[in-house]
Amino acid sequence: MFNLNAVINQDLKQWPNITIKREDAIHPDVSGNKYRKLHLNLDAAKKQGKTTLLTFGGAYSNHIAATAAAGALYGFKTIGVIRGEELAHSVNLNPTLSFAANSGMTLHFVSRDMYRNKNNEQMIAQLAKQYGEFYLIPEGGTNLLAIEGCRSILTHEDAAFDVIATAVGTGGTITGIIQSALSHQEVIGFPALRGDFLTDEIKAWLDKDAIEVLAKWSLNHHYHFGGYGKTTPELIAFINAFYRTEGILLDPIYTGKMVFGIIDKLNRGYLNKTQKILIIHTGGLQGIAGFNAHQKSTNKQDIIIL
Ligand SMILES: Cc1ncc(COP(=O)(O)O)c(C=O)c1O
Structure with missing residues (x-):
């Protein structure tokens, strides 16, 4: 793969x-540091029996596109919390978001203010209420497993x-x-x-x-x-x-x-x-x-x- x-x-x-x-x-869609940062996280998600990945990003985010593609390749559902509520109403999604959506990612648009709470437990709990259990990958994909991958x-x-x-x-x-x-x-x-x-x-x-x-x-x-x-x-x-x-x-x-x-x-x-x-x-x-x-x-x- x-x-x-x-x-x-x-x-x-x-x-x-x-x-x-x-x-x-x-890989054409999970390239460079995206592969390095994601692959141990996806292994961990599988081990934990999670079937959904949820992550955060801006409208042009490489990480959003890569998580959508990697999720599809590994058989996960994916949810992308996207900064910029206004994008939900635009007729045409930009190439990054349409790629993510075509890869099966559910796009959840939030206002820029709300997006600032991305590390806040209440916001995560609210998302879990709406989407059920998920494996959380932070914005930009950086966590200790991502760093290990980059080693x-x-x-x-x-x-x-x-x-x-x-x-x-x-x-x-x-x-x-x-x-x-x-x-x-x-x-x-x-x-x-x-x-x-x-x-x-x-x-x-x-x-x-x-x-x-x-x-x-x-x-x-x-x-x-x-x-x-x-x-x-x-x-x-x-x-x-x-x-x-x-x-x-x-x-x-x-x-x-x-x-x-x-x-x-x-x-x-x-x-x-x-x-x-x-x-x-x-x-x-x-x-x-x-x-x-x-x-x-x-x-x-x-x-x-x-
Ligand atoms: C192509 C590319 N290079 C470098 C970086 C920077 O990586 P990091 O966020 O781990 O500093 C990113 C962002 O994630 C990226 O998309």
């Missing part, structure tokens, strides 16, 4: 000291790298990478959203697991391009140029920002060209269709050329 053998380390043509780990090749992203073959770079959303993926990185390695995370809170959240996850951290790690906050879901013409031009020269598609929300960041740091001399850099392609390509449709509907010229 999932092709872990398809994950290769591919050297970039234009930047000889950068290699990209093609986690996006694991398998790096393998012993990656020991030769000095720097490992990944995109950061909730911090789950980088936590697993930090835990499995070696003492001579430095892990750099590129948050796709604004805010300094992520360092503390990652520290808290690291503390919960109490696995000895050997590698140095840090977050670089200079490449969020205005915040979550925000882009600039420069970013989109970069993603298109990268695709033309390297033949590798990046998404505008996570991996595009991270790869832009690492190459910009290299060009500016903040990273050394003799350092061997491994960047993780965490997938997320499903979001491109929705991004392009949104750009066109708001008369913006910058779209990702597929």
Whole structure:
């Protein structure tokens, strides 16, 4: 079902000291860190005898699309609690939500205010009343099992790298990478959203697991391009140029920002060209269709050329 053998380390043509780990090749619909974060959770749900998965996300969420697809593959019913009540009344769902619905996910739309209670016991109890028992997967899919899954992203073959770079959303993926990185390695995370809170959240996850951290790690906050879901013409031009020269598609929300960041740091001399850099392609390509449709509907010229 999932092709872990398809994950290769591919050297970039234009930047000889950068290699990209093609986690996006694991599965077309449950790709990259989504597979890593979900598979142990789905095993746990099965063991607990649960038949329904419930999770949370925004209208363009990679995690919603992946949970819908993984649920269908593993034989679970799925419920997605979606931020934005107004979407329930729109005639056409965006590509992410229509993919989720077509994969069998029940979409439960809530207001932005209500969505803020997503970790609140009362809200969970209310959802259980409505839908019956379920296995709860948090927003973005991050929990201890997800982090454990992300510890398998790096393998012993990656020991030769000095720097490992990944995109950061909730911090789950980088936590697993930090835990499995070696003492001579430095892990750099590129948050796709604004805010300094992520360092503390990652520290808290690291503390919960109490696995000895050997590698140095840090977050670089200079490449969020205005915040979550925000882009600039420069970013989109970069993603298109990268695709033309390297033949590798990046998404505008996570991996595009991270790869832009690492190459910009290299060009500016903040990273050394003799350092061997491994960047993780965490997938997320499903979001491109929705991004392009949104750009066109708001008369913006910058779209990702597929
Ligand atoms: C494609 C992609 N890359 C990276 C991330 C960041 O992962 P995390 O939320 O574990 O930090 C996400 C978000 O979940 C994502 O969808």
